[in-house]
Amino acid sequence: QLQLRESGPGLVKPSETLSLTCTVSGGSISSSSYYWGWIRQPPGKGLEWIGTIYYSGSTYYSPSLKSRVTISIDTSKNQFSLKLSSVTAADTAVYYCARERRGYTYDFDYWGQGTLLTVSS
């Protein structure tokens, strides 16, 4: 069974860079059939797609976050990562990693349990 798990610091200061990692188990991140995405959910609010990466390194970012986001992949560790720069309180959210069936159904069929990231001094 595929499993995804997010990991990160939990607390980041304003203006700093947020870094999160998603570790995939039970399947290969190098599969040519799937992409890997980040989605976030501010407290009490809805879901927002942040970006997606393919095993080859191709990336797709939300236009609203593109200037601050970098998503990378490490196939040797079966991990992919998110960096979000110049964070503010508005970036406080639960961050989820998920498997995306881009080019096929464009849905997210497996999700991590999420990690809460708080931006505060």
Add this chain to the structure above:
Amino acid sequence: QSVLTQPPSVSGAPGQRVTISCTGSSSNIGAGYDVHWYQQLPGTAPKLLIYTNNNRPSGVPDRFSGSKSGTSASLAVTGLQAEDEADYYCQSYDSSLSGSVFGGGTKLTVL
């Protein structure tokens, strides 16, 4: 403001049928992109409930069904049960954004 529009809340008594709408535009649902639905129980991650408009992943009860027409889609829940109380989100692909868009979410309350 979400790209896809959903009602903030719906409710129904046990055993009843409820529907949740999801309205998009010509760059997403209206462009022919599929609609997917997620169920988020309190304190948990979203779970794929319906994919490609009307398909249920293994393990999802057939009480849940989806449909799509034009620039809109709907999720129907029949035979409401207390365990269906959750937030529901629609999602599609948007060609102008080259990425996924979500609805704002609908809270389903079982009375």
